[in-house]
Amino acid sequence: MLWISITKTTHPGQLPPADKLGFGSVFTDHMFLMDYTDKTGWHDARIVPFGPLSLSPAANVFHYAAEVFEGLKAYRRADGGVQLFRPWENMKRLNASAQRMGLPLIPESDALQAVKTLVSIDKSWAPSAPGTSLYIRPFLFSTDPTLSLHGVHKAVFAVILSPSGSYYANGFKPVRIMLEIDDVRAVRGGTGYTKCGGNYAASNRADGRAMAQGFDQVLWLDGVERRYIEEVGAMNVMFKINGTVVTPALTGSILPGITRRSCIEMLRSWGVSVEERLLSVQELVQAAASGTLEEAFGTGTAAVISPIGELNFKGEGYTVNQGVIGPTAQRLYDELTGLQWGARPDPFGWVCPIEG
């Protein structure tokens, strides 16, 4: 059990109206911080008023990016209660990311307690309009104030909360996706399976190029053969081909998404066949051209399910399911969000209520 000191703000803010929230730019009254040194281990767990972090300009995080994060949400139920969705999976993945980057691990129960305590204190910031949620961002980074490259001796674990608008405020509009053929996001043996900053920095340029050409996201290929589908934007991706849902296998360069895993488990519980395997862009193009590609969608915490209406491969466009959301994507979205917002019973044991 982690002992957390709590200092409440003397200037509480107010939750903006749901249509002004957007994503990740409004923050709640408080944040969680905890310090690490290799001599003392983790110490000084505290909840304090949300405010700037003050760091040496030599801090590792500015130069060598020893930084990992997680993303999950607190959902407001109709009865006014607030709940999380499989948060222990995020805490496990946080440590898997930290291990890869040489950052100190955090006992998973401590990290979860930090999240739950902070959400409980700032519970009034969890919005209640349909599709809105309180986005939770735990992050862990090295603060060693030296430019030398010898491991991590100091670190900070922080949690901030951001009330966020509905991802589908303007309706459930399928996205247009462009195959990325120049830039590579991640490679086996690298950091692709972690939520480390470097993966996102590496994706930035291609995302910008795709958007400039009128697409919403890029479709990433593997870095070795430049042949196998990996992810879409910052989401996992699934394709329904001839009645079977196919999703790229976790080869080490792909994020082991919690929404991905929940979709696979849910689909299988319905008797839908799911294959986790290598899927080449050639196979996908052929399926799209021959009409056996029935659905395509991204999966992730932010969107839950993001239907793909168009795939563009080297200038050639393929419409998927007439550009509208398909039945599998729709059912996954309905049942997952039903669980997350508490509108449906939870036969899987995925929901985690916040007390108090």
Next chain:
Amino acid sequence: MLWISITKTTHPGQLPPADKLGFGSVFTDHMFLMDYTDKTGWHDARIVPFGPLSLSPAANVFHYAAEVFEGLKAYRRADGGVQLFRPWENMKRLNASAQRMGLPLIPESDALQAVKTLVSIDKSWAPSAPGTSLYIRPFLFSTDPTLSLHGVHKAVFAVILSPSGSYYANGFKPVRIMLEIDDVRAVRGGTGYTKCGGNYAASNRADGRAMAQGFDQVLWLDGVERRYIEEVGAMNVMFKINGTVVTPALTGSILPGITRRSCIEMLRSWGVSVEERLLSVQELVQAAASGTLEEAFGTGTAAVISPIGELNFKGEGYTVNQGVIGPTAQRLYDELTGLQWGARPDPFGWVCPIEG
């Protein structure tokens, strides 16, 4: 010409004795800062007292690692003057890195002026003992205070200075290198050719493992075939095989080192044959086993030349040149450091004196 406002410290510090400097942990009295917004561009160039940076906990740099840096040195000449070594190459590479990460570019002359002005103000911090220098760290990172992933709208360019001890304070001791076979540092199409934080974060774990086994650095293989030599630790690497210096070609996953380039140009000016090409670990092992591997050394700003005394491939050790520095490495070190510290004439035009 950049207009730089200057606020001098009222509490100047003092340069510690040379044997207490180490690397990258002592900083001078001042730092350079400049802000960017996509509406205003670069603005508010200023030199201020060295001190902590205060940033929103949501700042991009803590989460998505949109961050790049450079490393160069100011050298104290025997006549008391201070000079830089090919600094315009660093400013070019800074922009090449920024371009890959979707960060705003900086006019190279402005970045160089920032460095020169700051060094000029903190010139008394450039140590004079043999092998010591004033390490210069320009860095550029995104400060967008939002968790959304839509490009970079705010950034900071900073320069800090760190008086640093001699890399070879304990003598010119060749290092022991271990081949890394699990982790990959970078892949073609990725960010390997940039000085971005993510590359260093990705290397952290393997460095730690190698050191725990008594090695000094790891030898990185390419991420595609896991067959070709790329870099050693955070340095470029060169091998003298049968009279020819062989160094990995710049395939996109290798840092285009300025010391690397200077070595190649210097070697060719002496009539030594240099090949920039793919070099497989098999070829290297064979050369080591058959005795045609005459020398091996890393090249980089910190060490200049770092002779390799032992290569370890999957538990098999190969001693290089009886574990002592070879004549090519020694001559490169002598002539490069001779230029850098101003002890020798500069036929290449590489040196850049600091005025004032």
